[in-house]
Amino acid sequence: MAEVTVYTTSTCPWCTRLKDFLRAEGISFHEVDVGKDPAAAKRMVELTGQRSVPVTTIGEQIIIGYDPDGIKELLG
Amino acid sequence: MTGELYDLIIIGAGPAGMTAAVYCLRKGLRTLILSKDIGGQANWTTLVENYMGFLEISGPELMQRFEEQLKKEKATVVIDEAVNLEAQAGVFAVTGKTTGAHRARAVIVASGKRPKKLGVKGEEEFKGKGVSYCSTCDAPLFREAVVAVAGGGNSGVQAVLDLLANEARQIYLISDEELTADQVLAEKIIDHPKVRLYQHSLVTEIHGEQMIAAVSVQSRKTGLVERLPVEGIFVEIGLEPNSDFLQALRKNDLGEVVIDCECRTSLPGVFAAGDVTNIPEKQIIVACGEGAKAAIKAWTYLTQK
Structure with missing residues (x-):
């Protein structure tokens, strides 16, 4: 399965819901808290073109916002 | 059916x-x-x-x-x-x-x-690229940045406070009338050195290329338009x-x-x-x-x- 990375901030309610969804579905993921790591925030903007969280990358694919259906679709 | x-x-x-x-x-x-x-x-x-x-x-x-x-x-x-x-x-x-x-x-x-959305040119184009409707979510991404906030109610002032807590460099608060936020909140930002107030003003356009670069703000009293260089705008207009x-x-x-x-x-x-x-x-x-x-x-x- 492609690697799943979720870019978050600790105060973002939708990030919390997204992580809860992934855990409930048994999807393992790597979390990057861009609020605590300015270098990671810069990388996220360069990689995804987004200055907003949550953003999820699944391999090369990017999903913006809280979009469980989009994640399910990409993971088949 | x-x-x-x-x-x-x-x-x-x-x-x-x-x-x-x-x-x-x-x-x-x-x-x-x-x-x-x-x-x-x-x-x-x-x-x-x-x-x-x-x-x-x-x-x-x-x-x-x-x-x-x-x-x-x-x-x-x-x-x-x-x-x-x-x-x-x-x-x-x-x-x-x-x-x-x-x-x-x-x-x-x-x-x-x-x-609510502003309904101005550039808002849809730059959504997620500097335009945000969730300061709770995105304020941490604007550390050291110059940012605008549209909205002078409690939510707008709260967005300013979220940005200050996350060490934004300067914040322009744009309100179409006098601030309507609760006094206890407004007092926290009115004289803050990082905050500049634009009351009786409207955001009329959001500019940029890949990401936001500026917003245009028009005074409702004089009609004058000022272009403010910013990296983001938080929309909190109700x-x-x-x-x-x-x-x-x-x-x-x-x-x-x-x-x-x-x-x-x-x-x-x-x-x-x-x-x-x-x-x-x-x-x-x-x-x-x-x-x-x-x-x-x-x-x-x-x-x-």
Whole structure:
């Protein structure tokens, strides 16, 4: 399965819901808290073109916002 | 149109919708909840300190508690956005964007509100690329940045405070009139060295290439337009009801569904509760109370029909 990375901030309610969804579905993921790591925030903007969280990358694919259906679709 | 005929469809699963659902399920009504999400606007609230029983709790955590209670009652939930409501041959049909028509003998509308947009050039183009509607989420991404905030109410001032807490370099607060935020909040920012106020002013355009580079701000008093270089803009200009699809119901000038003291709408058999209605107190605890009322009234309607 492609690697799943979720870019978050600790105060973002939708990030919390997204992580809860992934855990409930048994999807393992790597979390990057861009609020605590300015270098990671810069990388996220360069990689995804987004200055907003949550953003999820699944391999090369990017999903913006809280979009469980989009994640399910990409993971088949 | 096929499928089960429910006693009741509840549109929306925020505080009003989930409370209504628990009441209806406990009364034995066959109930379907149709909602684009679970928790609604309460998910956007950082801290709730006036919901009885909790000294303080985050909005998402409170909504998770609600959801647990909903699951305990074995609720049937369809995650989809309602796009139409109409009366057909003595029953109501509620159409979901992707799931099609669902039928019931009565309906409770609890579809809540959504953030208002500025409606200016560049807003859609730069959404997520500097335009944000959630300072709680995105303020940490603007450390050391120059940022604008549109909106002089409590939400706008709270966005400024979120940005200050996250060490933004400078913040332009743009308000179409005088600040309307509560004094206790406004006092925290009015003389802050990092905050510059633009009162009686409007954002007229958002500029940039890949990301936001500037916003244009026009004074309503002089008509002069100033272009402010910024890396982001937080839009906090209030909320509007999710009622576009409710053509069948009477609404007020704000687009809110008009209800009476028994949560009845202009269409018999359709009830409404929470922030989508003309009840002026937009509070979680009020929405819950209205949801409970709507459920009891819907049950009475169904049992006396």
